[in-house]
Amino acid sequence: MSKKIVMIVVAMLTVFAMVLSACTPTAAPTEAPVVEQPTAAPIEPTKAPETPAEVPADDGKFTIGISNPFISSEYRTQMIAELIEVNAEYMAEGLTTELVIESADTDVAGQIQQLQNLMAKNVDAILVNPGDVNGLNATLEEALAKGIIVISVDQELNVPGVYNVGIDQKEWAKTSAKWLAETLGGKGDIVQIEGFPGHPANVARMEGVAEVLAGYPDIKVLATDTGKWDEATGQQVMSNFLAAYPALAGYWTQDGMAIGALQAVMAAAPAKYPVVVGEGRCQFLKLWEEVLKTDPEFKTIAVANPPGVSPTGLRIAVNMLMGKTVDTTKLGGVNGESFVIAVPWTVTNDNLAAALDVCKDKPDAYLLDGIMTNDEVLKTYFK
Amino acid sequence: MNVSLSAQNIVKHYGGVVALSDGNLEVQSGQVLALIGANGSGKSTLSKVINGVVVLDGGQLLLDQKPVHFSSPHAAIENGIATVFQELSLIPNMTVAENIWLTQEPRNILGIIKKKEVYQKTNELLALFEGTYKTKLNPDTPISALPADEKQIIEILKAIRLNPRILILDEATASLDSRQVQRLFKLVNQWKQEEKAIIFVSHRMEEIFQIADHYVVLRNGKSVGTGMIKDTNENELVKLMVDKTSVFSFKRQEKVKSLELKPICLKVKKLKTDVLQGIDFEVRQGELVGIGGLQGQGQRDLLLSLYGDISFTGDIQLFDEKVHFKHPHAAMKKGLALVPGDRAKEGLIYIRSILENLLLPSWRKYGTPLRMERSRKDALNVSNSLNLKMAGLQEPVSSLSGGNAQKVVIGKWLMRSPQLMLLDDPTKGVDVGTKAEFYSLLTRLCDEGKTILFYSSDDEELVGLCDRVLVLYDGQIRTELIDASLTKENLISASLGVVSEVTE
Amino acid sequence: MKKTTWNTLMARHPALFALILFVIIIIINAILQPGLFALETLNNNMRVFLPLLLLAVGQSIVMIGGGIDISVGGIASIINCVLATQVGLNGSMEDMWKFIFISLLAGVLAGAINGFFIAVLRLQPIITTYATGFIYAGFALFLLPNPGGGIPRAVADFYRTTTPFGLPLAFSVIAVIVLIWWYVRSTRFGRYLYAVGGKADAAYQTAVPVNWVVFSTYVISGLMAAFSGIAITMLSGSGNAEIGSGMTLNSITAAVIGGTAMSGGVGGVAGPIMGTITLGLMQNIVSFSGISTWWETLAKALIIVVALAAPGIINLFIREKK
Structure with a gap:
C-alpha cells in the first residue's frame, strides 16, 4: 500500500517538474525582448576576458552588479524593474553592459555568496540592498579592495569606502x-x-x-x-x-x-x-x-518611500565610474558617505488628485516613486 | 548451568482487554516446553511477559526460585533469557553480521568494533544452518535482501549468539521449510544437552510432538492444562484448547437447502501468491462461506488477491466471466466489496462525517452534476437498514462506537449494492450486542442473494454463522467443514494441522 | 520482491546518488565558471557553505536516528548572538576562546533539552523541536534585539582567509568530521544509531538503549548547531538574531539530497557534506547561467525538486521495465 503511495507521489512530482520545466522555455520568449536575450549575450563577453586581463571590462563598458536578498515585496520588485529600465538608458549610450543581478530570498551567508559571485563576474560596481547591517562588512571590504565601487541602497551601512544612497x-x-x-x-x-x-x-x-x-x-x-x-x-x-x-x-x-x-x-x-x-x-x-x-x-x-533610490544609486555609480568627482560636501550620514535623496512625494488632500493621476495605469501595489535624472544627479552630487 | 523458570498466576491487560488472567508455566534445564493455545488464548502475551517486552500487571516470575521483575527486554537478556521473536527483531537496513552481534560486538580498547572477528564468528554461526540456505548470504548481506525463511534463521542465530540459559522460540518454525525445521530441531536437542531451557510456542501439532517434552495449554488467558507430551495425544490437546462454554448466542435460521440450485458466483482455481500455495474452491450465490485457520495462514492474501490489491497467479471466474483484477477499482466495477479489518487504517476517515464516508466509493454515481439530495437519501436508507446508532449523518465517524463504525464500513459498500462481499475479520473489537446485529445483517444479505466470503479470527462465529468454512493452513485449504463436520473441535484441530477429525 | 542492482546499490551506499549529483553539479559549475578551482574562489565558496555544512551533518545524525531537529537554526542564532554581544568587535582573544567554549556548552544544553522532551517524555520530534526552535530564536532575539555587535576582526579574517595546506579551511574541517564519523561508525554507538533509526522496536527488544541513543542524537545536533553558529559568526563578523532562521530547512534539504532518509536508519556524513556543497553550487549555477532574475528562484527550486525526487524516479523507471 505505502509503496503505491510513494510511487504516486513520485509520479506527481515528475509531472509537476515536467510541467514547470516546460513552462520555463515557453515563458521565456515573452520575457525575451525585455530581459532575457540581452542578458544571455553580454554576460559571455564579460566573462571571457576574466582569465587574460582583469580590469577593465570589455570595450570600456561598465558592468554593474546588483545584490538583493529579499524578493517577496512590491518594493523590491519595483526596484529591480526600475534598475533594469534605467540601465537600459546607459546601455543605449554604450556606457554599460547588461546588469548582473543576484536576487533571491536568502540569508546572510547567501548574500555573501551573491557578492562573491558578483566579484567573480568582475563587475565594476556593486549596488547592494543589504539584508544585514554588519554581516556583509568584511565581504564588502574585499570588494573595495578589488577596486569595485560599492553602493548600499535603501539601508545605510557604516563601512569606510562604501557609499550609501537612500532617503533619510x-x-x-x-x-x-x-x-x-x-x-x-x-x-x-x-x-x-x-x-x-x-x-x-x-x-x-x-x-x-x-x-x-x-x-x-x-x-x-x-x-x-x-x-x-x-x-x-x-x-x-x-x-x-x-x-x-x-x-x-x-x-x-x-x-x-x-x-x-x-x-x-x-x-x-x-x-x-x-x-x-x-x-x-x-x-x-x-x-x-x-x-x-x-x-x-x-x-x-x-x-513616499521610493524604490527609485536604487536606480538613482545606479546613476551615481555610473557617473563615478566615468571618473566624475563627487562633491563630498553634499554627502552626510553615519560615515559621511551617504547620498541623501529627497523624498519625491508628500501627498495631502491638496495634491491627492495629482497622485491618483499617477496611479491611473499602475497596479494597486505601485509605490509613488521618483528617480532622479542623470542631470539632476550630476548637478546635485558631482562637482 | 542449571536453570528453572516459573511463571505464576500472571495477569496482563491491555487497556480494558484482559489478555492473560491466570498464566502459569514451569520450565527447567534440558527441557522443551510447548506453549499452545488457540487464537487469542494469550500465548504471545505470556512469552512477552517472560522476555520483558511487556510488564506484568499481576502474578510473579521466579527465576531459579528467586522472584524477578523484568522492566525491559534488556533486563531479561541480562538474566539469560533470549527470544526468537515472531515478528522478528531484525533491523532491515543493517547487515546479517550487524544484526546478529548488535549490542554484543567484540571491541578493541578504543571501542572500535573488530570487524574481522565479527565476520568470522558470524560465519561460524551461519554454518549451523549450512546447506539449508536458498540464497548466497554472507555476513555482509543486508537483512532486507533476504527471503522470509532466512530472516527467521538470522533471528534464531541472533538469539543463540547470546548463549542464553532460557530460549523462547515464538513461532520460529512458521516460515521455515521442513529441512530448516529439522536442522533447528537438531540444534534444539543439542541445546537441551547443554542444559538450556527452551519454551517452544507453536501451532503445529506434529512439531510439538516431535520436539517438546512438556506442554502448557492456554485458553482465554488461563492455563488449563499441563503435563508430559508423551502422556497425551493431539486430540486431547485440542479438546483442552476448545472452550466448551459457548458465548455465541446468535442462532441463525435454518437455511433453505436450495443453495445447490443457485448459480456458482465465484470459482477459484490454482490461486497462488507469495503466501498462497494454490487454492481451489467454489462459492454459490447467496452462500456465506467462512475462512478459518490460525492467523497469518494466507487468509488476508486470499481476500486481497480476489480484490485485485495484490498480484497473483491462477484463474478466477465470477459467474460466467473470467476475471483477473489488477487494481481494486476493477474489482469494484464488477461488484466486489472489501470490508477491511483495520477500520481505522483502511476502512474509514475518522475525522470526516458519516455521510462522506458512506459516499466515498460512490461519488461517481452522484457526480457531475452533484446530486447531494439523492445521495443523502440513499445514505440515510442504508444507515437505517444497518440500524446505525448516530446523532446524524453530519457527525464525524470518530463519534461512533467500534461496532457502529464497522457498520459504516459495510454501509459504504452497500451503497454500491455489491454482488460479492469480502470480509476481513470485521468483528474484531466489536461489542457483543453489535456483533449479534452484525450476524443477522450478514444472513439477511445472503438471503437477499449477496455472496459473502467471511474471514474471522473468532472461531465461534465461523462455526455459528457460516454455511461452510474453509480452513487455511500454510497457504492451502486444509479442510472444508460443512454441516455436521462444522464444529469448533474440528475447526481448531484443522487449524493446528491435526489430521484426524475429532468425533465425540 | 527481487531487489534490482540499483536498489541494492542505493541501499548499501545511500550517498551514491548524492555523489553522482555532486560530480554533475561541479562539472556544470566549472563549465559556467572557469575560475571555480582557483584557491580564492574555492575558499570563498567553501567558507560560505561551511556553516550550513556543519548544521546538515548534525541534522543528518538526528535523521539517521529516526528523528528530526528543526530547532538547529535557533540554536545557531543563539550562539551568534552570544558571541556578538559578549565578545564584541574589540574583544580579546581570551574572551573569544572563552565564549567559543561557552557556545559549545550552550549548544549541548539546547540539544539536551530537545533530547529530554523527545527521548524521555516521548514527545513528537517535529513538534517538540518546532516549539523549542521558537524558544531558542526568541532567546536569541532577547540577547540581541537589534542586529549589531561583532567579533574581533582578526578572528573573522582568520576564518575567511586561512588556507592550511594550500586548501580552504573548510577542507580541514571536513577531514576532521569525516575522521570522527569514521570512528563513531566503528563503535557500538554507531551501530545503535542505525538500529534505533532503522527499527526502534526491534532495537529495544535487542536491549539497545534506545532512549539514550535518541537523546544523544539531539545533543550531537545541538553541538553541531553550536559549531555552525560559531562559523556563521566568523563569516559575517557580526550578530543578527535572525541569522539561523533560514538555515534549518536548508539543513534538512542538504541531508536529504545527501541520501539521508527521513524515515531513519539510512545515511551518513559524507552525504550531507556533498549535499550542502551541491545546494550551494546550485546557487552559483543559477547565477552564472545568466538566467533571467525573475526566474532564478523557480530554477533553483526546480533543481532541488529534481535532486530530491530523482532517486525515486529512477526506481520507478527500473520497476516499470521489469
Whole structure:
C-alpha cells in the first residue's frame, strides 16, 4: 500500500517538474525582448576576458552588479524593474553592459555568496540592498579592495569606502509626524503602529517621531504596537486599538501597515475619522479617495518611500565610474558617505488628485516613486 | 548451568482487554516446553511477559526460585533469557553480521568494533544452518535482501549468539521449510544437552510432538492444562484448547437447502501468491462461506488477491466471466466489496462525517452534476437498514462506537449494492450486542442473494454463522467443514494441522 | 520482491546518488565558471557553505536516528548572538576562546533539552523541536534585539582567509568530521544509531538503549548547531538574531539530497557534506547561467525538486521495465 503511495507521489512530482520545466522555455520568449536575450549575450563577453586581463571590462563598458536578498515585496520588485529600465538608458549610450543581478530570498551567508559571485563576474560596481547591517562588512571590504565601487541602497551601512544612497529615514518619519501633530492642533490622544522593533530603519523612524512629538506635550501616545510591516497584522493591531480607545484623535504608522490600519478604521465606520498617517502605495490613495466620499473632512498624509533610490544609486555609480568627482560636501550620514535623496512625494488632500493621476495605469501595489535624472544627479552630487 | 523458570498466576491487560488472567508455566534445564493455545488464548502475551517486552500487571516470575521483575527486554537478556521473536527483531537496513552481534560486538580498547572477528564468528554461526540456505548470504548481506525463511534463521542465530540459559522460540518454525525445521530441531536437542531451557510456542501439532517434552495449554488467558507430551495425544490437546462454554448466542435460521440450485458466483482455481500455495474452491450465490485457520495462514492474501490489491497467479471466474483484477477499482466495477479489518487504517476517515464516508466509493454515481439530495437519501436508507446508532449523518465517524463504525464500513459498500462481499475479520473489537446485529445483517444479505466470503479470527462465529468454512493452513485449504463436520473441535484441530477429525 | 542492482546499490551506499549529483553539479559549475578551482574562489565558496555544512551533518545524525531537529537554526542564532554581544568587535582573544567554549556548552544544553522532551517524555520530534526552535530564536532575539555587535576582526579574517595546506579551511574541517564519523561508525554507538533509526522496536527488544541513543542524537545536533553558529559568526563578523532562521530547512534539504532518509536508519556524513556543497553550487549555477532574475528562484527550486525526487524516479523507471 505505502509503496503505491510513494510511487504516486513520485509520479506527481515528475509531472509537476515536467510541467514547470516546460513552462520555463515557453515563458521565456515573452520575457525575451525585455530581459532575457540581452542578458544571455553580454554576460559571455564579460566573462571571457576574466582569465587574460582583469580590469577593465570589455570595450570600456561598465558592468554593474546588483545584490538583493529579499524578493517577496512590491518594493523590491519595483526596484529591480526600475534598475533594469534605467540601465537600459546607459546601455543605449554604450556606457554599460547588461546588469548582473543576484536576487533571491536568502540569508546572510547567501548574500555573501551573491557578492562573491558578483566579484567573480568582475563587475565594476556593486549596488547592494543589504539584508544585514554588519554581516556583509568584511565581504564588502574585499570588494573595495578589488577596486569595485560599492553602493548600499535603501539601508545605510557604516563601512569606510562604501557609499550609501537612500532617503533619510528619520526625516521621512518626521515629515508625517509633524504634519500629524499640527493637523491635530497640538493636542489629542494617538496610537502608533511600528515596523519590526530593532530594524535599523524602524529605529530611525521611531526616533524621528519621538523627537517631533516631544515638542507637543499635549499629544498623548496611548499605546505603541508592532504591525511587523505587514498589512494584515496592521489591520489586526488597529482593530484592537479601536476597541480599546474608541475616541482616538489620530494615529501614526508607516508603509504597508497603513493600508491595513485604514481598512480597520473603515470597517469600524466611525462618524468622524481620526487624523491618520498613510503611505505612498496606490492602494492607499484609492482607499483615501473612497473615505473622502463618506467623510469629506478626512485628513491623511502619504510620504513616499521610493524604490527609485536604487536606480538613482545606479546613476551615481555610473557617473563615478566615468571618473566624475563627487562633491563630498553634499554627502552626510553615519560615515559621511551617504547620498541623501529627497523624498519625491508628500501627498495631502491638496495634491491627492495629482497622485491618483499617477496611479491611473499602475497596479494597486505601485509605490509613488521618483528617480532622479542623470542631470539632476550630476548637478546635485558631482562637482 | 542449571536453570528453572516459573511463571505464576500472571495477569496482563491491555487497556480494558484482559489478555492473560491466570498464566502459569514451569520450565527447567534440558527441557522443551510447548506453549499452545488457540487464537487469542494469550500465548504471545505470556512469552512477552517472560522476555520483558511487556510488564506484568499481576502474578510473579521466579527465576531459579528467586522472584524477578523484568522492566525491559534488556533486563531479561541480562538474566539469560533470549527470544526468537515472531515478528522478528531484525533491523532491515543493517547487515546479517550487524544484526546478529548488535549490542554484543567484540571491541578493541578504543571501542572500535573488530570487524574481522565479527565476520568470522558470524560465519561460524551461519554454518549451523549450512546447506539449508536458498540464497548466497554472507555476513555482509543486508537483512532486507533476504527471503522470509532466512530472516527467521538470522533471528534464531541472533538469539543463540547470546548463549542464553532460557530460549523462547515464538513461532520460529512458521516460515521455515521442513529441512530448516529439522536442522533447528537438531540444534534444539543439542541445546537441551547443554542444559538450556527452551519454551517452544507453536501451532503445529506434529512439531510439538516431535520436539517438546512438556506442554502448557492456554485458553482465554488461563492455563488449563499441563503435563508430559508423551502422556497425551493431539486430540486431547485440542479438546483442552476448545472452550466448551459457548458465548455465541446468535442462532441463525435454518437455511433453505436450495443453495445447490443457485448459480456458482465465484470459482477459484490454482490461486497462488507469495503466501498462497494454490487454492481451489467454489462459492454459490447467496452462500456465506467462512475462512478459518490460525492467523497469518494466507487468509488476508486470499481476500486481497480476489480484490485485485495484490498480484497473483491462477484463474478466477465470477459467474460466467473470467476475471483477473489488477487494481481494486476493477474489482469494484464488477461488484466486489472489501470490508477491511483495520477500520481505522483502511476502512474509514475518522475525522470526516458519516455521510462522506458512506459516499466515498460512490461519488461517481452522484457526480457531475452533484446530486447531494439523492445521495443523502440513499445514505440515510442504508444507515437505517444497518440500524446505525448516530446523532446524524453530519457527525464525524470518530463519534461512533467500534461496532457502529464497522457498520459504516459495510454501509459504504452497500451503497454500491455489491454482488460479492469480502470480509476481513470485521468483528474484531466489536461489542457483543453489535456483533449479534452484525450476524443477522450478514444472513439477511445472503438471503437477499449477496455472496459473502467471511474471514474471522473468532472461531465461534465461523462455526455459528457460516454455511461452510474453509480452513487455511500454510497457504492451502486444509479442510472444508460443512454441516455436521462444522464444529469448533474440528475447526481448531484443522487449524493446528491435526489430521484426524475429532468425533465425540 | 527481487531487489534490482540499483536498489541494492542505493541501499548499501545511500550517498551514491548524492555523489553522482555532486560530480554533475561541479562539472556544470566549472563549465559556467572557469575560475571555480582557483584557491580564492574555492575558499570563498567553501567558507560560505561551511556553516550550513556543519548544521546538515548534525541534522543528518538526528535523521539517521529516526528523528528530526528543526530547532538547529535557533540554536545557531543563539550562539551568534552570544558571541556578538559578549565578545564584541574589540574583544580579546581570551574572551573569544572563552565564549567559543561557552557556545559549545550552550549548544549541548539546547540539544539536551530537545533530547529530554523527545527521548524521555516521548514527545513528537517535529513538534517538540518546532516549539523549542521558537524558544531558542526568541532567546536569541532577547540577547540581541537589534542586529549589531561583532567579533574581533582578526578572528573573522582568520576564518575567511586561512588556507592550511594550500586548501580552504573548510577542507580541514571536513577531514576532521569525516575522521570522527569514521570512528563513531566503528563503535557500538554507531551501530545503535542505525538500529534505533532503522527499527526502534526491534532495537529495544535487542536491549539497545534506545532512549539514550535518541537523546544523544539531539545533543550531537545541538553541538553541531553550536559549531555552525560559531562559523556563521566568523563569516559575517557580526550578530543578527535572525541569522539561523533560514538555515534549518536548508539543513534538512542538504541531508536529504545527501541520501539521508527521513524515515531513519539510512545515511551518513559524507552525504550531507556533498549535499550542502551541491545546494550551494546550485546557487552559483543559477547565477552564472545568466538566467533571467525573475526566474532564478523557480530554477533553483526546480533543481532541488529534481535532486530530491530523482532517486525515486529512477526506481520507478527500473520497476516499470521489469
